[in-house]
Amino acid sequence: TKSTRPQRLLKAVQKHSTRGDPQSVISAIDHFCRHREWAMNVGDEKGSILDSVVSELNPEKVLELGTYCGYSTVRIARLLPPGARLITLEFNADYAAIARQVIAWAGLEDKVQLVEGASGDWIPRMKEHFGIETFDFVFLDHWKDRYLPDTKLMEDCGLLRKGTVLLADNVICPGVPDYLEYVRNSLSYKSCYFKSHLEYTKAEDGLEKSVFLG
Numbered sequence: 001t002k003s004t005r006p007q008r009l010l011k012a013v014q015k016h017s018t019r020g021d022p023q024s025v026i027s028a029i030d031h032f033c034r035h036r037e038w039a040m041n042v043g044d045e046k047g048s049i050l051d052s053v054v055s056e057l058n059p060e061k062v063l064e065l066g067t068y069c070g071y072s073t074v075r076i077a078r079l080l081p082p083g084a085r086l087i088t089l090e091f092n093a094d095y096a097a098i099a100r101q102v103i104a105w106a107g108l109e110d111k112v113q114l115v116e117g118a119s120g121d122w123i124p125r126m127k128e129h130f131g132i133e134t135f136d137f138v139f140l141d142h143w144k145d146r147y148l149p150d151t152k153l154m155e156d157c158g159l160l161r162k163g164t165v166l167l168a169d170n171v172i173c174p175g176v177p178d179y180l181e182y183v184r185n186s187l188s189y190k191s192c193y194f195k196s197h198l199e200y201t202k203a204e205d206g207l208e209k210s211v212f213l214g
């Protein structure tokens with residue numbers, strides 16, 4: 001049977017990157033997506049903005065919504081200080097299986113906990129199941145119609161504290177109008193837009209960084 005794109009992406013990682021070297025894994029995926037097959041990773045251009053936000057924050061507790069193949073998981077986890085933890089939620093079992101192998105190949109499994117399930121089911125269980133009080137940093141990159149409901153759910157579950165940073169991918173393309181309207185008008189957030197391009201293309205896209213004010 002024909003392979004899937006995530007399977008071909010994983011093969012490219014194993015063939016063109018060095019085990020235990022996260023930067024080489026990132027470069028192998030970017031090369032594959034630029035020269036072989038486009039895939040919906042945050043990519044290198046928006047990825048370097050993600051890197052700068054994570055490096056500046058030095059978060060201990062990180063949540064990622066939508067793992068896909070684990071590209072942004074690797075980008076974030078490689079920058080985390082020892083003892084920091086990244087929980088990433090992915091409800092597609094095939095994607096989760098690929099992402100686990102990409103994360104392991106990068107040598108980052110000790111920093112990452114990939115949970116197979118839906119954000120709506122798992123956000124309410126973060127405290128009792130993972131002993132998480134609040135998150136320092138959240139990266140939103142899952143189905144675009146889930147950004148707003150999941151943000152409100154995180155608020156309601158008390159998972160955001162004064163200073164928690166939300167970083168949302170694709171606020172222009174495919175776009176998340178309801179989420180943008182909320183974080184830009186709510187008195188509970190200080191929001192700013194980082195203009196960039198849709199991964200591996202010339203189309204405009206960008207990241208929205210929103211600080212929760214409590």
Ligand SMILES: Nc1ncnc2c1ncn2[C@@H]1O[C@H](/C=C/CNC(=O)c2cc([N+](=O)[O-])cc(O)c2O)[C@@H](O)[C@H]1O
Binds near residue numbers: 041068117141146
């Ligand atoms: N509620 C949920 N809980 C857990 N996992 C969930 C979830 N909703 C979706 N997911 C997972 O998150 C990924 C979806 C990403 C949607 N991105 C996109 O649709 C997307 C599209 C383009 N694009 O079309 O150019 C560009 C991009 O950067 C994009 O992120 C998939 O791996 C999916 O299984």
Ligand SMILES: [Mg+2]
Binds near residue numbers: 041169170
């Ligand atoms: Mg995206």
